[in-house]
Each structure stands twice: as structure tokens, then as C-alpha cells.
Amino acid sequence: MNILLIYPEMPGTIGKFGYMINLTGRKSAFPPIGLLTVAALLPKEWNKKVIDLNTDPLTQKDLQWADYAFISSMNVQGKSAKEVIKMCNNENLPVVAGGPLFTHEHEKFSGVDHFVLNEAEITLPLFLEDLEKGTPKSIYQTSQFADVHSTPSPMWELVDTNKYLYSVVQYSRGCPYLCDFCDVTALFGRVPRTKTPYQLIEELDTLVSSGKNEMIFFADDNLIGNKKSLKTELLPALIGWRGKNRYAPAFATQLTINLADDEEMMELLLEAGFRHILIGIESIDEVSLIQMRKKQNTRRNLMDNIRFLHEKGFIVIGTFIVGLDTDKTDVFQNVINFIQESGIVLIVINVLKAPPGTELYDRMVKENRLLEDFEFEEGRTNIVPVMDPEELHNGYKKVLQAVYAPENIFKRIVTYYSDKKPHKVKYPIKRKVSVKDFYNFMRIIFKLGVTNEDRKYFWKTIFWTINYNYRYLDLTILYLLLMYQYKKLLESFIEREKNNIYIYSDKLRGDIRYKEQLLHQVIPTE
DSSP states (O other): OEEEEEEOOOOSSGGGTHHHHHHHTOSBSSOOHHHHHHHHHSOTTSEEEEEETTTSOOOHHHHHHOSEEEEEOOGGGHHHHHHHHHHHHHTTOOEEEESHHHHHHGGGOTTOSEEEOSOHHHHHHHHHHHHHHTOOOSEEOOSSOOOGGGOOOOOGGGSOGGGBSSEEEOOEEOOSOOOTTOOHHHHHOSSOEEOOHHHHHHHHHHHHHTTOOSOEEEOOSOGGGSHHHIIIIIHHHHHHHHHHOTTOOOEEEEEOGGGGGOHHHHHHHHHHTEEEEEEEEEOSOHHHHHHTTOGGGSSSOHHHHHHHHHHHTOEEEEEEEEOOTTOOTTHHHHHHHHHHHHTOOSEEEEEOOOOTTSHHHHHHHHTTOBOOSOOOSTTOOSBOOSSOHHHHHHHHHHHHHHHTSHHHHHHHHHHHHHHOOOOOOSSOOOOOOOHHHHHHHHHHHHIIIIIOTTHHHHHHHHHHHHHHHGGGHHHHHHHHHHHHHHHHHHHHHHHHHHTTOOSSOGGGHHHHHHHHHHHHHHSOOO
8 A cells, every 4th residue: 555645835924934944955844743643653564655745846646656645734734735635636546634624624625535533543543444444434533532652653764854944753732721712622632641751762862863953843732731740751851861962952842931930840941951932922911811711821920931931041932912802902012012022032923813623713603703714824814803904904014014123133132142141951952063054054144144135134143142142153043044034924924915915815805894893793892
């Protein structure tokens, strides 16, 4: 049996990091760990081939080779997933589809022969058993959650890891919190389930032995969701592993702001090699946080927490949402001020959207505020906002123009480094520098420091860093790549606006006006 595993293309959002990745000589940020795990669940004797559309094209030859196409997709990849399904249908290639996109919205995708939904550790064996009998069903679902102790290591041999900027592992699934806009608990539950330290170390050994010594991302929904197992099992194991691997890479992950309340956890994370931490800040307004049920962000000084984490040695990546029902017109300037004062350099600004499977989605359906057929990316929405839509669009643009501006990025870099204090760990993060790395570095210097119209900020930041602390130069290069990425994303946003593409598509503007009238009958505004 020949199985073609296909990962659809990511759109040009901040999460793709497309512009900065091109400068580094890579093709994509992260490999498709979910699809590689699915491959490991398939019979060993089957032939498997992975096509990641973010690194390689899908050809007719690939489709003709295969007996089945397996597609795994997130919400943001919906448009590409539909195109892939159509290509498979044109070649009469049976399609098996799974992942978050199809788990929530399988009824919207025609042309799929078999949906294998929810967690593959449970539903995929059922499909394979029926397939062997010659009686495969059209859909496989479960309300149960998998025992991740039985989850196999991803089949890294199916991809060229050198095409990716970073690597990925996953320790846990699930999150104890119930943010109304997030589908994690619907997909993976509220009780975080963890792998064993042995499983993680085995995966890390595989990645490091293949020559990957760049940063490794722990793709957990909330790494500190199960604090006990993290403190007593994983982190001690990672510290021990780091002691045996001189060039062990730095780690990045997602977690919640209440890390700032736990000194022991912070120390263990730093010793284990965690530096970049993505935190959902979302709003700086207490009322808004309460409405979205993000209780872990309430009753605290978010600014102090962020700057304290910076001081400890973490690099906070902050996500924010505008267009909340409780947002007033000053929200945009307030977000700008917070970002600038906090020194968060890498930021993601989202317009509120309601993913299927969330409490927010159900409420939008009930209030008749849901818009269909939109691109699931940070600058788009599928709901009718309480705020005037044009005001929301212009306010969102105002935030992007401010926080993406090179001079403001430079100011945030200075703020971050000024807050950051030297923090000694037993096993410092070291990195081997290859000839290829040097070549890529020179290419970055030429592109950003010679041909880039914002090169004065490049050199200003470089010289400031060298003068302040030359040891931060590698992180500064990352920040300068982000500066370039943000510039390109803003240009793309402005270009879309010129083509009458706003936070909601132009063809829906009439629909949003109608629903907006309905909204004000349902939800009074001040």
C-alpha cells in the first residue's frame, strides 16, 4: 500500500514567518508533527511519502503513485485543504482526512472518502481494521481522549528537517482553562495528558542526532497545565539530558501568564533550556478578560508580570485580540501603549474570530452574528462585531502600523534588553556554527543592512546591541528578521485593503451590514 501524506499550505500570516524564513535559506518554520505521528501509526510495511506544501509542490506523479491520500489540516489551512482534495479527486485518489479542521467542520468538505476525526491514536486503528476487512466507513469519531503514553515518535525520516527553521515535539495535550474563543478543550479536554520523559528524550535524541541544533518548539496547548508532572518528571529529565548534550538547543513553548507566580517553575524551565514562551495576553481590560473566561489573566498586573518574566531571562511572545464585544474606541491605543511599554518584540494581533467547536462560536450562532466563508487568519473575522466594522478595521490597521514600525520595534528591543538580567544556568545554551550558517548570516547582512530601505534601523540596532551587550547579538538578528517580516506583513495588509479586502471579505459587506442592524436589536451598545 502506497500512502501519500499531505500537509496543506499555510497562508501568509505571522505564524508562517515566510519572509524571514526565506532569508535564512529554509522553506518553512515547523515540520508537520501531527502528520508524521499519523505516519508512525500506519502499518510498518506500507510505503509512505510526505508532501508538505509549505516546502514542496504536490505533483501529478505523487498522486498517481499513491493508493490513498491522507490529509491533516488546521483551520487556517482550510483553503489549501480544499484545493488538495480537488487535486486528489481529479486523479480518482481516495482521500482520508483528519485534524482540527475536519474534526470541527467535516460536513463542509465534499470529496473526502473517509474522515478519521478526533485523536488518531483512537480512530485511526478502527479505520485500518475496517479497511483490511474491505468495509471502511465514511466517518470515524470518538468522545474519548487518547493515552499519549502509547503515542509513537514521529517518523522524522519522512521529511528533510533541514528545510525547516525549527523542530517540534509535544509533551502534553489539553488545557485546564476554558477561554471561550479557544477550541483546545473541545479537541483535547481540560485534563492535560502527558507523555513520559523517556518518550520526549527519545524524540529529542532523534532530532539532535540528525544535526538539528536550532530551537525546538514544544507544541503543547499549555506546557504548565500539569505542573506536578512538569516539575517532578519532565524538567528534571530535560536538565539531565542537556548536561549530556553540549550543544542542546534552546526550547520554546506556549503557556499561561501565571508562570510569573511560580519561582520554582521559572527556575526549572530556564535550567531546562526554555527561553521563548508564547503567552496569550489577549486583552488588558479586566471586563473583557472575564467575558472571554480567561480567568488566569485577571486579578494581576499584566505589565509587571511580563516585565518580570523578561527580567528572569524569558523572551515573551505576546498575542492580543481586538474586536471584543466589550472593546471601546480607545482599545487600539491602549494595546499599542501596552506593547511598547512591555518590551514584547514578537507580537501577534488578532481580530476576534469564533472557531467552530468553541463556546464563542455557539454564542455567535445563537445571536445570529456568524459570518461564513472567510480566511482563518489573524487579520480576519467571521463574526459581526459590536464595534462599527469600519472602525474596527481602521483601528486594527492603526495597531499594525504602530507596532510593526521599525522605530517602535527598536524601542521595544531596547526596553527588553534593559529589563533582562543576567541569569546563570548550569548548562548554558551553546550553538554550533557551520559554514552554511555563516553564509546565511552574510545573506541577512546584505539583504537587511544594504538593500533594505529600513537599513538604518538594522545598523542602529546592531551597534546598540554590541555596545550594550554583544552576547545578545544572536537574538538581535532574530529580532531584525522579525522587523523585516512585520514590514512585509503590513505591506500585504495595505495591498489587500487597496483591493477592497478588509477584516471581512468584500462580498460579505452587505451581509455584515444586515447582521449589524440585527445585532443592535439584540445587544444594546453604549
